[in-house]
Amino acid sequence: MDNTLMNNLLSLIKHRRSIRRYTSQQIPREALAQIIEAGLHAPNAGGGQRSMIVGIHNAELAEQIGKMNLAGFNRANLAGGHVSKEQPSIIDNPSLKSGFYGAPTVCAIFCQERFLYSIPDAFCIAENMVLMATSLGIASCIVARGEDTFRSEYGKTLLEQWNVPEGFVCRAFVLLGYVDGEYPSAKTIREGRSVIVK
Ligand SMILES: Cc1cc2nc3c(=O)[nH]c(=O)nc-3n(C[C@H](O)[C@H](O)[C@H](O)COP(=O)(O)O)c2cc1C
Numbered sequence: 001m002d003n004t005l006m007n008n009l010l011s012l013i014k015h016r017r018s019i020r021r022y023t024s025q026q027i028p029r030e031a032l033a034q035i036i037e038a039g040l041h042a043p044n045a046g047g048g049q050r051s052m053i054v055g056i057h058n059a060e061l062a063e064q065i066g067k068m069n070l071a072g073f074n075r076a077n078l079a080g081g082h083v084s085k086e087q088p089s090i091i092d093n094p095s096l097k098s099g100f101y102g103a104p105t106v107c108a109i110f111c112q113e114r115f116l117y118s119i120p121d122a123f124c125i126a127e128n129m130v131l132m133a134t135s136l137g138i139a140s141c142i143v144a145r146g147e148d149t150f151r152s153e154y155g156k157t158l159l160e161q162w163n164v165p166e167g168f169v170c171r172a173f174v175l176l177g178y179v180d181g182e183y184p185s186a187k188t189i190r191e192g193r194s195v196i197v198k
Contacts, residue, residue: 012134014186019139020087020101022177024059027105031136032057035176036107038132042124045117051125051171052110054162059104062175066100068155069173072148073099086184099143103175108146110159113169122146122171129174139179146170 032055039053056062073090083089090096100106109125111118126142133140147169150159159168 012131016130016134016140017184017187018084018087018089018141019175019177019179019183020084020089020141021180022101022103022139022175023180024102024104025178026057026059027138027176027178029057031133031138032105032107032176034136035129035132035138035174039107039109039125039129039174042121042128044121044124045115048115050112050115050118051121052164052168053125053129054108054110054164056106056108062100062103062106063098065106065108065149065158066098066103068152069099069143069145069149070097072145072151084184086182099145099149100173100175101141103141103177105176107174107176108149108170109172109174110164110168111171113167118169119171126172126174133174133176138176139183141175143173143175146172149173 036053036055040049044051056065070090075094078091082092084092088096090099107129109122111122115121123142130140130142149155150170
């Protein structure tokens with residue numbers, strides 16, 4: 001990789017922010033396919049490629065699942081503090097109705113529940129996907145609570161429809177769409193979070 005590419009990658013990484021305000025404009029199917037492809041190429045424990053991605057390219061269904069995701073959110077477990085002033089999360093704003101903030105496309109990442117590294121595998125996939133999305137000018141946000149989202153009978157029916165194998169659980173979501181309003185600037189990094197030793 002030449003220096004220009006590396007500098008571009010760092011700029012892209014810094015530019016990516018979690019977006020929690022979306023317009024209703026749907027993303028192109030080809031872009032979704034590329035974002036999923038980037039996810040499938042993520043590093044994964046033991047090279048086993050044990051995870052699966054379901055792309056929900058349907059705003060209505062995404063909204064419905066977003067409400068199921070919020071239902072599994074327990075305010076009693078809050079660690080405190082706020083997440084974002086620019087893009088308030090469900091922690092910051094209790095009046096939000098969906099854990100997916102109206103994103104018109106959502107990808108669910110499923111992994112083997114009993115595999116020790118299924119959580120890191122899922123979030124490596126998610127990170128590849130949000131970076132790919134950013135490079136395509138598509139806004140994104142990684143969202144948790146996948147494990148609780150599909151516990152209902154309806155949730156289980158969806159997994160059957162999507163051919164999610166038995167023993168798999170949703171570890172993460174990637175929301176996709178276009179930012180409504182201003183895109184946030186790069187964040188400030190707290191001091192003392194890294195050290196280089198010899
Ligand atoms: C493991 C993980 C879980 C997350 N879960 C949620 C979530 O459930 N809801 C949400 O709005 N954001 C979620 N986020 C996004 C973080 O809040 C966000 O990355 C963080 O505030 C830093 O902001 P930035 O992504 O804009 O740099 C999650 C991020 C990670 C890495």
